[in-house]
Amino acid sequence: MISDLKTRLVAEAHEMGFDACRICRPWDVPLVPERLEAFVAKQRHGQMSWMAERMHWRGNPADLWPAAKSVIMLGESYTPEHDPLDILQHPDRGAISVYAQNKDYHDMVKKRLKRLARWLIAESGGEVKVFVDTAPVPEKPLGAAAGLGWQGKHTNLVSRQMGNWFFLGSVFTTLDLPRDEAEEDHCGSCRACLDICPTDAFPAPYQLDARRCISYLTIEHKGPVEQELRGKLGNRIYGCDDCLAACPWNKFAIAARELRYAAREELKAPRLAELAALDDAAFRALFSGSPIKRIGRDRFVRNVLYAIGNSGMQELHSVAQRLVDDPDPAVADAARWACARLS
Incomplete structure (x- = not known):
């Protein structure tokens, strides 16, 4: 049964190192085209010309691969063991963003995505494509639509279970998997x-x-x-x-399981x-x-x-x-x- 497949998929994703696995449809982000167009029209993308050049696909993930019926959104924690703001008090030292203090996450997340995609094909057939921040995919809106979290006031994805220290990856598939509910915004009046x-x-x-x-x-x-x-x-x-x-929300952040994310x-x-x-x-x-x-x-x-x-x-x-x-x-x-x- 397809619902049983989803249960096994979530369990397999966790076994492979992902901390969250939820599902939405490629067309579950109807507001993205309008918001992206406004962002680019105001020149807020700066020198990132690729955002304007691939705006159609980035705004309409259903058009990126029309055969896809489901998007499996994965989250993987990289919560730091130290306070990343402490370094700002040492002016003779350089502050490097937490995610870049070790191996390139693109490589590690993509390998896991491919393993999960191969497992899915072996279990149920269908076709798949995997993406991790290197293609015109609106990952944060899709993550919100799948219920991984919500886009906070800083525009990043925030989770009640993972805070906002987590990487995103996606598996597009032709399988029609049961979708999850989107997460509500829990930012409240916080600034x-x-x-x-x-x-x-x-x-x-x-x-x-x-x-x-x-x-x-x-x-x-x-x-x-x-x-x-x-x-x-x-x-x-x-x-x-x-x-x-x-x-x-980082007080609920879970520890990173991947040792190669440690600084x-x-x-x-x-x-x-x-x-x-x-x-x-x-x-x-x-x-x-x-x-x-x-x-x-x-x-x-x-x-x-x-x-x-x-x-x-x-x-x-x-x-x-x-x-x-x-x-x-x-x-x-x-x-x-x-x-x-x-x-």
Whole structure:
């Protein structure tokens, strides 16, 4: 029976390492096209041109694969063992987003998704496609439609069982599986995630302007960051966890079961002086297997130099000075800015 298949599917997903497994339909996100169009029309996607180019599929997951009848949404916890905001009190160290302090989650989650998809085919036939943050799939709205959680005021998915420290993955299938009910919004009057944002990246609750988001600025944005925003980056050199860490629902967060999500010791609080000295080969070696590797040495060192400029530590002036003639224009510009700040 199909209901029995779903019960076994949920059990198998948990056995494989997922912490939540729920199901919706590809067409259960009717508000996404309108909201995405408004987001792009206001240019809030910044340099992420792929959001505009693939807007039709991203807004209509049913069109991504018309044969699909069900979307299996999976959640996997990566709850940190330490307070990710503590590092912000150490200006000579760099703050790296929790999810990037070890192996690239895309690889690990996708392998699990493929294993689950193969199990499903072996059990019941049908066809499948798996996605994890690398295709035009509106994963957060689909996760909310499936009942994994709700999109909080910071636009990230929040769960009553997992807080908001969890990765998302999806399995699209031609099987018609019983759907789950969507989760209600439980944010209430709380504004913790909005008020903690250093750059005021939320024009209103449930709205994000990526052009002011530190995660966007340190990862997706190419070239120099606007002068007005550089001082607000603090020592955040890859991503930002402030709005996630502020969510009170994290008191219900469950521990990560995957040991490879635990922070590498050398990435918990790396010294800015050492990171600024990385050449391309050293950068690739340090971040082998890490999501940080994809932004390249130049963008990363640019971020490190902004952090040095924000440190207020005169002893780091000579570190920045060595890069004022760097071949990369954005790195050289960041070095000159840092030197000026520290003089």
